[in-house]
Amino acid sequence: MLSIKLAIKNLLGAGLRTFLNVFILSVAFVVIIMQNGFIQGWNKQAKVDVVEWQYGEGQYWHENYDPYDPFSFQDAHTAIPERLNTARQEGTVAPILVTQATVYPEGRLKSIVLKGIDPRQKTISIPTDKLVREGEDVPAILGSRMAMNIKANVGDYLLVRWRDANGMFDAKELKITGLFRTDVPAVDLGQVWIALEELQQMTGLDNEATLIVIKDQSHAEMDLAGWEFQDLDELLYDMNQMIKSKSVGNAIMYLILLALALLAIFDTQVLSIFRRQKEIGTFIAMGMTRRQVIGVFTVEGTMHAVLSLIVGAIWGIPLLLQLKKTGLPMPEGYDQFGLPMGDSIIPAYSLGLVLVAVVIVTVTTAIVSYLPARKITKMNPNDAIRGKIQ
Amino acid sequence: MDNNTIIQTDHLVKRFPIGGGHFTALEDIDLRIGKGEFTGLVGPSGSGKTTMLNIIGSLDDPSEGDAQVLGTSIKNIGARRASTLRKKHIGFIFQTYNLMPVYTVFENVEFPLLLLKMSDSERKKAVMDALEWVGLTSKVKSKPKQLSGGESQRVAIARAMVKKPELVLADEPTANLDAENSHNILRTMEKLNEELNTTFLFATHDDKVIRYLKRIIYLEDGKVVGDEQVKK
Numbered sequence: 001m002l003s004i005k006l007a008i009k010n011l012l013g014a015g016l017r018t019f020l021n022v023f024i025l026s027v028a029f030v031v032i033i034m035q036n037g038f039i040q041g042w043n044k045q046a047k048v049d050v051v052e053w054q055y056g057e058g059q060y061w062h063e064n065y066d067p068y069d070p071f072s073f074q075d076a077h078t079a080i081p082e083r084l085n086t087a088r089q090e091g092t093v094a095p096i097l098v099t100q101a102t103v104y105p106e107g108r109l110k111s112i113v114l115k116g117i118d119p120r121q122k123t124i125s126i127p128t129d130k131l132v133r134e135g136e137d138v139p140a141i142l143g144s145r146m147a148m149n150i151k152a153n154v155g156d157y158l159l160v161r162w163r164d165a166n167g168m169f170d171a172k173e174l175k176i177t178g179l180f181r182t183d184v185p186a187v188d189l190g191q192v193w194i195a196l197e198e199l200q201q202m203t204g205l206d207n208e209a210t211l212i213v214i215k216d217q218s219h220a221e222m223d224l225a226g227w228e229f230q231d232l233d234e235l236l237y238d239m240n241q242m243i244k245s246k247s248v249g250n251a252i253m254y255l256i257l258l259a260l261a262l263l264a265i266f267d268t269q270v271l272s273i274f275r276r277q278k279e280i281g282t283f284i285a286m287g288m289t290r291r292q293v294i295g296v297f298t299v300e301g302t303m304h305a306v307l308s309l310i311v312g313a314i315w316g317i318p319l320l321l322q323l324k325k326t327g328l329p330m331p332e333g334y335d336q337f338g339l340p341m342g343d344s345i346i347p348a349y350s351l352g353l354v355l356v357a358v359v360i361v362t363v364t365t366a367i368v369s370y371l372p373a374r375k376i377t378k379m380n381p382n383d384a385i386r387g388k389i390q
Numbered sequence: 391m392d393n394n395t396i397i398q399t400d401h402l403v404k405r406f407p408i409g410g411g412h413f414t415a416l417e418d419i420d421l422r423i424g425k426g427e428f429t430g431l432v433g434p435s436g437s438g439k440t441t442m443l444n445i446i447g448s449l450d451d452p453s454e455g456d457a458q459v460l461g462t463s464i465k466n467i468g469a470r471r472a473s474t475l476r477k478k479h480i481g482f483i484f485q486t487y488n489l490m491p492v493y494t495v496f497e498n499v500e501f502p503l504l505l506l507k508m509s510d511s512e513r514k515k516a517v518m519d520a521l522e523w524v525g526l527t528s529k530v531k532s533k534p535k536q537l538s539g540g541e542s543q544r545v546a547i548a549r550a551m552v553k554k555p556e557l558v559l560a561d562e563p564t565a566n567l568d569a570e571n572s573h574n575i576l577r578t579m580e581k582l583n584e585e586l587n588t589t590f591l592f593a594t595h596d597d598k599v600i601r602y603l604k605r606i607i608y609l610e611d612g613k614v615v616g617d618e619q620v621k622k
Contacts, residue, residue: 013492282488287477
C-alpha cells in the first residue's frame with residue numbers, strides 16, 4: 001500500500017514526463033488489442049465465409065484431385081457414389097465437376113476453371129438456382145470479380161471452349177443468368193459455374209464429379225472408393241498458416257511500439273534513480289530497507305502500465321467500438337490476392353485478448369522498471385543522502 | 391552500558407579504502423553519551439564527525455571496535471535490524487533538509503509514521519503535534535519548494551521528531567541557514583530536548599550551533615581531542 005501511495009505521488013509529481021510515458025504506453029496497449037482484434041475478426045470472418053461458400057463441413061476429393069494443379073483435373077473424376085443419392089436429392093451434398101476451359105470475352109482469350117454443380121444443392125451459398133435451364137441457352141453464373149474482369153453482365157453470352165473426356169475440343173455459348181457477390185475469391189476469380197448435368201454432358205463424364213461438398217457431419221468420413229475425405233482442419237490449413245504468419249508480422253509491429261514505450265520508461269527510471277539519490281538515501285535513513293526502496297521504484301514504474309490502461313481505456317474504448325461498428329475498409333484490389341476478405345474487416349475483441357494485452361504491457365513494464373531499480377542495492381546510503389553521483 | 395547511556399563506542403575505528411591503501415577516518419574512539427544530552431561532535435572538515443554520526447545511525451559499520459546504540463551493537467548488525475533501529479528509534483536531520491519534493495509538508499512529516507504502520511487518526515495527530523512544535527501548522531499543504539530554508543529545516547526537524555525517537559542525529563543542520571533561522575532552529579531543538587528528553591547529537595563546525603550545545607566533543611583527524619561539558 002505504501003509503495004503504491006508513494007508511487008502515485010511521485011508519478012503525479014513528475015507531471016508531463018509521466019503523461020508522455022503513459023500516453024505512449026497506452027498507444028501500444030490499444031494497438032495490441034486493435035491489431036489482434038482485426039486478426040481475430042478476419043480469421044473468424046474468413047473461416048465463416050469459406051465454410052459457407054466453398055468448403056461446407058468438409059469435402060470428398062477424387063484421389064487425383066489437386067486444387068493447386070489444373071493439370072490434375074483431367075484425371076480427377078469418377079462416378080458419384082450411389083450412397084449419396086438421397087443426400088443429393090435433399091441438397092445436403094453438392095457434387096462438383098471441375099475442368100479446365102477457355103472463355104473469349106470480347107474476342108480475347110482467358111483460361112478459366114469450368115465447374116458443374118447441382119442447381120438443387122443447398123450445401124454452399126452459391127446461388128445455383130439460377131442454373132436451372134429454361135430454354136435453349138445453357139445458363140452460367142459468375143462471381144462479381146470474375147464478371148468485372150471479363151466485362152460480363154447478366155444476359156450476356158460467353159463463348160467457352162473445353163476438352164471432353166476423349167481430349168476433343170468443343171465450344172458453346174453460355175448465357176450468364178446471374179452474378180453473385182462473395183468474399184471468397186476461390187469460388188469467384190477465374191471460375192464459371194454451370195449445371196452439373198450440362199458439364200457432364202459437355203465432357204462426356206456422365207454422373208461423374210471431381211469433388212463432393214457435404215453440408216453436415218453425418219456424411220463425413222464415409223468409406224467411398226476412389227474418394228478421400230478432407231475435413232475442415234485440412235481444408236483450412238493454408239488459411240490458418242497465412243493468418244499465423246500475418247499475426248507474427250503484426251506482433252513484430254506492436255512489439256516495436258511496445259519497445260519504444262518501454263525504452264522511455266526504462267530511461268525515466270534510470271534518470272529518476274540517478275536524480276533522486278538523496279530521496280533514496282533519506283528513505284533508507286528513515287528506516288526503509290533497500291528491498292522496500294526497490295519495491296517503491298518498481299511499483300512506480302509499473303504504475304505507468306496501470307495508468308496507461310486507464311488512459312488507453314478512455315480514448316481506446318470509443319475507438320475500438322467505432323471500428324467494430326464500421327470495420328476497417330480494405331483497399332480495392334486486395335481481394336485479387338486470393339485471400340477470403342470482405343470489403344471491410346470487422347474486428348473481434350474478446351476478454352482473453354484484452355487480458356493478454358494487459359498482462360503483456362504490465363509484466364514488461366514491471367521488468368523494465370525493476371532492472372534499473374536494482375542499482376539502488378549498490379548505492380552507498382551516505383553518498384546517496386548527500387546526492388553524490390555514484 | 392548503564393541505563394542512562396544511549397550511545398557507547400569502544401575502540402571504534404573506521405577506515406576507508408583509497409587506492410591500494412586506506413584512509414583512517416576514526417581512530418580508537420571511546421565515548422559515552424547519556425540520555426537527554428544535547429551534544430555536538432565539533433571539528434574541521436575531514437575530522438570524522440559525519441563518519442561517526444553515520445556509524446551511530448547504523449548507516450555505516452565500524453572497521454574495528456564497536457558502537458552500542460540504545461543497547462544494539464552496530465558491528466555486524468545486518469541490514470534488516472539496522473533499518474528497524476533507524477525506523478523506530480533514530481531521527482535524522484540533514485544539512486540539505488532532504489525533503490521529498492513531491493510531498494506536502496504534512497506528507498513529509500507523516501512519512502516515518504507510514505513505516506511504523508500507525509492508524510490514520512494516530513498518525514494525523516502525531517503529525518499535527520510535530521508541526522506545532524516547530525510552528526508550521528499553517529503550512530501543512532505547502533510543498534517544499536514553497537518554503538524558505540528555515541521553514542524547510544523546521545519541517546525536517548518535525549519529520550525527525552514525529553515518531554518521538556530516543557535519538558536525533560543532526561548533520562550540519564544550520565549550514566544552509568542564515569543567523570536568524572539558525573537560532574530559531576536551534577531554539578526549537580533545544581526546546582524539544584528539554585520537553586521530550588530526546589538526545590540530540592550534532593556534527594558541526596558552526597559557531598552558532600556550538601553556542602547552544604551542552605556538551606562538546608572535539609574531533610581532529612579522526613581522534614577525540616577534547617570533551618567538555620558547557621555550563622549555561
